[in-house]
Amino acid sequence: MPEIISMGEALVEIMRDKIGAGLDTPEVFTGPYPSGAPAIFADCAARLGGQVGYVGTVGRDDFGKVIRERLQEDGVDLSCFYETEESTTGVAFVAYFPDGSRKFIYHIRNAASGLMEPERIPESYFQGARYLHVNGSAISINETWRNTVYRSLELARRYEVQVSFDPNIRPEILGVDRVRELCQPILDAVHIVFPSGEEAAMLTGETDVARACQILIDRGAGCVVLKRGDEGCSVITSDGRRDVPSFKVNEVDPTGAGDCFDAGFLVALQRGLDLFSCGRFANAVGALAVTRKGPMEGAPFLHEVLAMPGLEKEIRAGFGKF
Numbered sequence: 001m002p003e004i005i006s007m008g009e010a011l012v013e014i015m016r017d018k019i020g021a022g023l024d025t026p027e028v029f030t031g032p033y034p035s036g037a038p039a040i041f042a043d044c045a046a047r048l049g050g051q052v053g054y055v056g057t058v059g060r061d062d063f064g065k066v067i068r069e070r071l072q073e074d075g076v077d078l079s080c081f082y083e084t085e086e087s088t089t090g091v092a093f094v095a096y097f098p099d100g101s102r103k104f105i106y107h108i109r110n111a112a113s114g115l116m117e118p119e120r121i122p123e124s125y126f127q128g129a130r131y132l133h134v135n136g137s138a139i140s141i142n143e144t145w146r147n148t149v150y151r152s153l154e155l156a157r158r159y160e161v162q163v164s165f166d167p168n169i170r171p172e173i174l175g176v177d178r179v180r181e182l183c184q185p186i187l188d189a190v191h192i193v194f195p196s197g198e199e200a201a202m203l204t205g206e207t208d209v210a211r212a213c214q215i216l217i218d219r220g221a222g223c224v225v226l227k228r229g230d231e232g233c234s235v236i237t238s239d240g241r242r243d244v245p246s247f248k249v250n251e252v253d254p255t256g257a258g259d260c261f262d263a264g265f266l267v268a269l270q271r272g273l274d275l276f277s278c279g280r281f282a283n284a285v286g287a288l289a290v291t292r293k294g295p296m297e298g299a300p301f302l303h304e305v306l307a308m309p310g311l312e313k314e315i316r317a318g319f320g321k322f
């Protein structure tokens, strides 16, 4: 049984090889690469040595096989990983442009990734778990996934599983009011929130990011870990705010960095590190994640993070024999 549970969509990414090649012309694609925020989180947590389970659905096809084999190889618990004949595996087509922007065509909601039932996850899965990690993308898939997440929050409460939340919701699709309404049950149960500045502002309606994080704390979150890209992160609790410095790297592809960061923070927390050290370790994980192309390809292994120049030896010591 896993100590950390992650749930939501898994998919493959098929991406343009050439920067500037849009999705509306015949050009070369590469892939499939395993992806989907909750799956990236789970894979990275496993690579870092965490006992993690991933809950989600893929089609019984070769794309589904790509996802299953990656998660299996890295040691993710797959007892709640479902393969279906009903639909094919979720797909995202991605194009990259010279200004750093990206364009997507998604096949998720009406693909196998959208299939789930709240009662499908056995209650026993939560017994012995310590963290339920909720990614905002999971509640934006469809109603059945929302109900699955909300039921999981109830089980988390029943079995004293702490809840962590990465908002990761694009308000352009659902509208800000609807996003806040959907996130409320999660915020009511949450212990740790992992927002970007924009997401903290969106969730609270407060444009000043520092104040927005404070509002999340006042509303009951034990800890807010604000992700700040190449500037690292800030750890905010009722005791105040501490900025945690980042690592200098050459950024190649930022996709998935946020999910790897979340994984790093929770795995370090499970090892008993203090919050500042968890932030520092997570910064190292996020920094390594942006150095490689591909959504899940950047997820680093524990030995790579511990070999990161500048990582404090006290943090290394927290990981035992490494």
Ligand code: ATP
Pocket (backbone or CB within 6 Å): 168, 196, 226, 227, 228, 229, 230, 231, 232, 233, 246, 247, 248, 249, 251, 254, 255, 256, 257, 258, 259, 261, 282, 283, 284, 285, 286, 287, 290
């Ligand atoms: P996304 O949702 O697109 O995955 P995010 O907004 O959740 O991203 P970011 O702040 O972009 O998350 O990145 C997560 C973490 O990864 C940062 O807090 C930081 O620790 C690390 N990171 C990201 N980009 C860089 C970079 N260029 N250099 C060093 N560290 C980085």
Ligand code: MG
Pocket (backbone or CB within 6 Å): 166, 168, 196, 258, 259
């Ligand atoms: Mg994010």
